[in-house]
Amino acid sequence: MTIQWDNEPPFWEVKDEIISVTSGAKTDFWRETHYDFIRDNGHFFYQQIHGDFIVDVKVSGNYQELYDQAGLMVRLDEFNWLKCGIEFVNGVQQVSAVVTRNYSDWSISPLPQNPTAIWVRVTRRSTAIQVDYSLDGTEYKMLRLAYLTPAETVKVGVMCASPDGNGFTMQFEKFQIRSL
Numbered sequence: 001m002t003i004q005w006d007n008e009p010p011f012w013e014v015k016d017e018i019i020s021v022t023s024g025a026k027t028d029f030w031r032e033t034h035y036d037f038i039r040d041n042g043h044f045f046y047q048q049i050h051g052d053f054i055v056d057v058k059v060s061g062n063y064q065e066l067y068d069q070a071g072l073m074v075r076l077d078e079f080n081w082l083k084c085g086i087e088f089v090n091g092v093q094q095v096s097a098v099v100t101r102n103y104s105d106w107s108i109s110p111l112p113q114n115p116t117a118i119w120v121r122v123t124r125r126s127t128a129i130q131v132d133y134s135l136d137g138t139e140y141k142m143l144r145l146a147y148l149t150p151a152e153t154v155k156v157g158v159m160c161a162s163p164d165g166n167g168f169t170m171q172f173e174k175f176q177i178r179s180l
Contacts, residue, residue, distance in 0.1 A: 006044040006075075009160070010167065019045065019172040021070075021160055028067070028163035029083055031104045039163070040078050042069075046157030052125050052180035055156050058137065058173040060117035063088035065165025069096065070172070071120050073159035074129060076149045083159050084131045084143070085120050086111075093118075095133045097144040107144060111135070117173075122156075124148070125180065 005012075011022040021043065028039040061070045063086065071085010079102050087096035087108060094108035095118065111118065112135075119134040129148040132140040148154075158172045 003045060003047045003157070006046065006155075007041050009043040012045070017173070017175075019158060019175060020169070021045075021158075021172070022169045023068075023070075023160045023162045023167045025162055025166040026164070027161040029073070029081065029098070029100075029159065029161060030163070031079070031100050031102065033103045033105060042083075042159055042161030044073050044075065044155070044157060044159045046073070046075070046155040047177070048153055049156045049177060050153045053156065053177055054121060054123045054180060055175075055177045056119065056121045057158055057175040058117050058119050059085050059170065060173075061086065061160075061170030062168050063093060064168050065162060066090070067161075067163040068165055068168050069163075070160040070170040071096070071158070072122050073155075073157060074122060074124065074148065075155045076151050080149045080151075082122070082129055082131070082146065082148055084122065085159075086118060095143055097131045097146075099129075099144070099146045099148065101148070109143065123180075124154075126150075
């Protein structure tokens with residue numbers, strides 16, 4: 001499968017199955033809601049996937065500035081996508097999910113003691129998308145269940161952005177996609 005970037009970041013490498021990335025400044029994925037702007041310049045390293053799937057990744061980062069974020073993305077186009085993972089809000093790592101169908105929504109939940117890493121899992125079954133997270137890679141909690149798109153083929157991969165900051169470093173480990 002071909003893996004490629006939408007909005008390639010300033011630095012990235014894949015070594016020993018670890019994807020290391022430094023995000024660019026003032027990057028984000030967002031559409032209109034509340035903030036009255038559209039940004040589609042975040043970094044997304046993806047492959048095309050057809051049908052139902054489960055995607056997993058372990059995410060760790062040196063979050064510094066408000067809204068620094070890293071995690072998974074499922075994307076049809078600029079109007080229909082999901083991003084989820086960690087988002088740094090007011091000095092606290094929050095597990096976060098944004099579902100966009102023309103307009104973005106946002107849900108967050110604070111994590112205990114800013115963990116070193118979290119595991120994020122997204123499951124797609126038809127038009128439904130489920131986001132789960134774990135602090136240990138074993139026990140998962142559901143964060144979100146949402147409608148996304150009826151399109152059979154979508155882009156799936158890791159994403160990151162620094163909406164207010166100048167960029168930060170992160171790592172994605174154990175990234176895998178399995179067909180259902």
